[in-house]
Amino acid sequence: MEVQDVPHSRVRVSLGEGVIERVRTIGGRDQALVDFLQPGRQVWLPYENLRQIKGARHRFIVGDTGPEDSAERFRFKSLAHALEMWNENTGSLSHLEIDPLPHQIHLVHHILASGHLNWLIADDVGLGKTIETGMLLAALKQRGHLRRVLLVTPAGLTKQWQEELNYKFKMGEFQIYGEDFMINEPRHWKMFDFVIASIDRLKSPENLEQVQQAGKWDIVIFDEAHRLSRRQYGMKLDASQRFQLAANLRRNTDALILLSATPHQGMQDKFQALLELLHPERKEEITTLALNPEIIGDMVFRNNKADVTDAEGNFLFKGKTTRSLPVHVSKEAKEFDKRLQDYLKKGYAAGAALGFKGNAIGFVMTVYRKLAASSVVAIHQALINRKARLEGEMLGGIKFDEIESQDQRFFGEWEEQLYTDAKEFFEGELELLDELIAEADGLRGDDRKLTGFIDQLISEILGSNPNEKVLIFTEYRTTQAYIRDALETRFGEGSVELINGSMPHTQRRDAIARFEDTANFLISTEAGGEGINLQRKCHIMVNFDLPWNPMRLVQRIGRLYRYGQKKRVVVFNLHSPDTADEQVMDLMYTRIDQVVDDLAGVSTEYNEQLRDDILGELADLLDVNQILEQATVEGVTRTQERISEALERAKAATEKQRELFEHAAGFDPNETGSSLRIDHQHGVAFVVGMFRMLSIEVVETTYEGRLFHIRLPEAVQHELGVERSRYEVTLDRDLVVNRPNTHMLDLDSFLMQYLLRKAKSYDFMGLSAVIENHSLKGGALLTSLLRWQNDQGNRMRQEYTAYWVKPNGDVQTNPDAFAEWLKTNGVTGTLTPIREKNQALFKQAELAADKRLQTVSNIHLHPENNQWISGAWLA
Incomplete structure (x- = not known):
């Protein structure tokens, strides 16, 4: 018997719908053991708390075709489950101040679908490891699996991670150990569940002892994991304090995520040590990695710039042109x-x-x-x-x-x-x-670098287009103010905006908004090298000075050279070949370009993105600071030799790393092909339809239908517990950026949660229907939630799955035609179902569901249950 829990107390939340498995009489009271599939619990409940219902399976087999608008109710119930499951498996519909890219969605989906959370994320530089981490945490939060998190970063990045998680993912609960709080005794850890900590602070003996008393963590994340060094010398292992810290923390978590664009660095023993951290149970396999490199496919995920695309399959990057502008000094x-x-x-x-x-x-x-x-x-x-x-x-x-x-x-x-x-x-x-x-x-009275910059470059750029936007980089605030004064003298007050490290996040954001609106120039220190995206309004960059660390240049260019850039990026590098240090800098960057071209040229699949992949890897592996420091003492000839030696070492390491990472898991546009394909339009279709169903009035739409001005009826206000009736709402993230009073209808929205809850409820119906559909003709369409658990009974994965059972008995899982139909109004058809045929159709869907449960299962994933959601006949 299918039943619904109706609590005696009005303030208790119902356990939902379940199936009676057993009955008993104890202490003179009748009770039933109810299996609640959604929460994954079996509970003994008193009979008087149970209401008999007719679920999707029962209604389909007996031929209950539902009310007149059953096709629409079926559609909204399907959309509610599909949207919720897509977010749970990707984190891409949560409250993000970002527009997730396909490769980021796929990475999170792949990790969550694997059944374990022990991965090395080794994306190329600039592909968004921070965003992927935030999305992963958002997805785990949606699942209810995120109660305690420890994020360990280099000392200088703790604040940046805190800002990113707060502003981009609305996870403001993260606090920095040693800055926002300290621990005096172990019981104080109960107050801090979302912690960011510096690796070098934690590795000290006194702090290590403190954090070891913090208890278990749901997940521990190490940023820049290549800093966890353990080298092998013969039979002896030499582990750094940082590595020992990671090994100690590993004992307190079942989930470890390591982040590093260059985890290999040409050192196989160091790389294997990282893999052993992730999977200590597979130590023997990892020791023989050279003989079986394919095992990293279950441990390492790597996205390459040359492979990633947008949702339409187009390459993300439109190419770039770099020009060197020599300025001869007096x-x-x-x-x-x-x-x-x-x-x-x-x-x-x-x-x-x-x-x-x-x-x-x-x-x-x-x-x-x-x-x-x-x-x-x-x-x-x-x-x-x-x-x-x-x-x-x-x-x-x-x-x-x-x-x-x-x-x-x-x-x-x-x-x-x-x-x-x-x-x-x-x-x-x-x-x-x-x-x-x-x-x-x-x-200062005859600064030819500054006059050349303005007269030769900026005047020419604005001469072609007076409204052109130009991003200008310098490492130093003194230089920044100097350039600003010169530009404002020539082009007027208000033509220049600044961002630097002394400015709080809100001021930086406002300066960027003014630049994109009215100003011509944005001058940024390295504060602009992280976390700002200017690709929508700007495609020209000028490096007034070149950074000594080549990785910084890659990061600077990444502010414009990223997804959403519609034009070719043009980069101008100013340099003065008449000075000693700039001669060395020019030599270094020229040699880097030669090595990158050499590495990229040997590939038959050469493209511009591949060259940028290699440049990012090489720059991150290359340590040139010491070489440049010695240049003054040693002279240009010896410096040239040192640069060549360093580049040869970096080149060899890059080649080894690329060869090994061919076996890593990576971006595959077809990976989610077995899943129901959900996109932004499904969200819009669900919201608009549910507004209509619940009598929520759309007073008007603006911004080409992207912004809804709505009025809530009193009944909805009462259920939500709000006094306001008028809201501006949207599903478009871009609109929310500049409209602080606009409510974003993502999966964290109280209003979206209300719509989802209503559509999924039993009383909403939509459990059965007759659907008219020109793409799906004949047979039946059934949907269910498939679930898997780990070997200790904890739920690890859920999928919302649709089965089109054709009249001949063949079954197609998650057909694209169904995904498309979900975006259009559902039309209720007419048909008289026959019970024997219904049973046969349902049996085929059950077999398909069981096959899917079996196919996905592995050492980490074991079938848990299959909950039927709805069933329809196709007229």
Whole structure:
């Protein structure tokens, strides 16, 4: 007997619909054991709490065709389940401030469908590992599997992760260990379930002991997992403190996610150690990885830029053009550069003489070189600050040993605030500083880099299109303000917007909005290298200075060179070939391009995206800072040799990594082919239809039908517990960005949840129907929820599945024609079902469902149940 739980107390939530499995009399009271398929529970309940119902299976077999509008009710019930399950399996319909890409949706779907949550996500740089992680967490939250999360990141990225999860995924509950809270005793962990922590903070013995007392975590995530190093020397394993931290945390979770674009780095033993962290039970297989590389297909997921597409199958990237714009400086600027190089050599020598204690001096010299390559005002101000420090007129700043713990996005901005000792690095430094400051001050009146930038480049760009938008990058805020003043002098106040690390998120967002609306120029420090997307309004970028870390350049370009960019991206790199450091920079970037072309050229499937894949991998593997630091002392010839050596090592590592990752799981547009195909239009069809069903008035629609102005009837207001009756609602994320009072109808919306709950309820009906459909002719259409659990009975996976049982008995699962029909109005047909035929049709659907349960099952997934949702005859 099928029954519905009707609690005696009005404030209790019903357990839903279930099937009586057994009955008993105990203590003189009659009870029934009810199997509730949806929550996966069997409960003994008193008979008086149960209401007999007729479920989908019963109605279909006896031929109950439902009410006059049964086709529409069948459609909305199907849409409600389909939308909810798609979100549960991808996280793509939750409250996101992003537009998920197909490869991101597929990655989350693949991981959740695998039946386990122990994966290394190794996407190419710029494909959105942060977004994929947020979507994965959103999907787990939808499933009710997200109660305790620990996210471990490099020291400088804790705040960035907190911001991303808050602003893009509305997960504001994450707190940073050591900044937002501290733990004094183990019981305090009960107050903190969503934690972000720095890997270097946690690895210290006192903090490691604290976190080990935190208990079990639902999931632990390590960002930049290649920092977890364990090397093998003969039979000996040498594990770093970071790796030991991960191994300790692994004992407190059944789910571990590692994030790294370059987990291999040409070191097989280090890579195998990461895989052992994920799957310690498969240690023997992993030890022989070279003989069976295919095993990583169940451990590693990697998306490549060359493979990913949009929803229509088009490549995401339209290509880019990079142009180098040389700017020849004045004779006086060359003389200043020579004198500055002399200052730097003396500083490096003084630092080297002090050994380890002199590292800070070497670091200061390197910062000054980078500032000089940026702009004359940047080095001028730095030299003034140094002199003020020596004369005791400047206090405060960031100390050398604090730099590593700062937010890495704003590294250059921290360098400008570097705290230096109040004593000379070498004898005669103060006198040399006076000379350099005077010379730098004189150069500001004839800055040919700045005038060339405006006269040769910017004027030409705006001459072709006065409304063109230009994104300008620099590492330093001093240079940023300098460029702004020059541009506003030439093009007027309001033509320039800035974003940098000193600005809170809301100010940065407002500056970007003004740039996209009215301003011509947005000048960004490395704050713009993460988290902002400008591809919809801008396709031209100028690098006023080139970063010493090639990975930063890849990240800068990624602000424009990403999904949604309709034009070819044009990148201009300014450089002054007359100065020593810029000659080295030019040499480095030229050699990188040569190696990338070499690697990409050997492939028969060469395309621009492939070249960018390789550039991202190579740049991330390449450590050039030390080489450039030594260039002043060693000269250009030795520097050239060092760059070549470093590139050869990076090239070899890239080749090994690419060869191995051919076996990793990756983006496959057909992967979700067995699932019911759900898109934005299904959401719109469901909302519009349910508004009509529940008498929610659509007063008007604006923005080409994307924005609904609705009025709730009193009955709906009462059920929702709200006093307002008028709302602006939409399913379009782009509209919500600039309309703070517009309600987003995603799967976290209280109103959307109400519509879903209504459509799925028993009293809504739609359990059976006769449907007129020109694409699906004859036979029957049945739907069910298939469920799988792990080996301890915990639910791991659900699928909403439709079965078209044709008149000849053949069954097609999740036909595209059904997915299309869900978007259109359902028409109720006429037909007199015959019980014997109904039984035969239903039997075929049962066999198909059981086959699907069997096909998906593996060592991680075991069949749990099959809940029939609805059945219809096709007239």
